[in-house]
Amino acid sequence: MINLIVRGDNGRFVARAEAGVEWTAGFGDLSPTEFPMLWALTPYGDAVFNQRQIPLLLAELDRLPRACGGEWVQQARELCQVVERGTHRYLWFVGD
Template identity: 80%
Template sequence: MNFPMLWALNPYGDAVFNERQVPLLLAELDRLPEAYGGTWLEQARELCQIVQAGTHRYLWFVGD
């Protein structure tokens, strides 16, 4: 499977998704195998919904 949005996530670096990229990220989250699920998945979906609920919002993942 191809996951270009999730590929951008790195535990040691930052990743930023804009309002146009969030739907692509959500689609990839929906396609993840169940083995990769967990509470983080629901939290990520909730954050995506916050970005989609407004304008000029970004989803930032901050690494170590």
């Protein structure tokens, strides 16, 4: 399970998603040229997105294959808004 958390630049917790990303083979099949943001996800590591990367991540969520989707997608969108509304905030995808 990959958890989604918004943190400040000092590591301070800001918000978290209820749902996590269930890693499926579909994520491994994502093209790094078509999905460079989501391609960065791994089931056992962390990926961090800053305010400038959020629009790119949102665009990828719009065209994400159904096999990779789930409840986490809407919650990721909401957390993206939290990042965009503040300064020095980052969206973390935290692997196991």
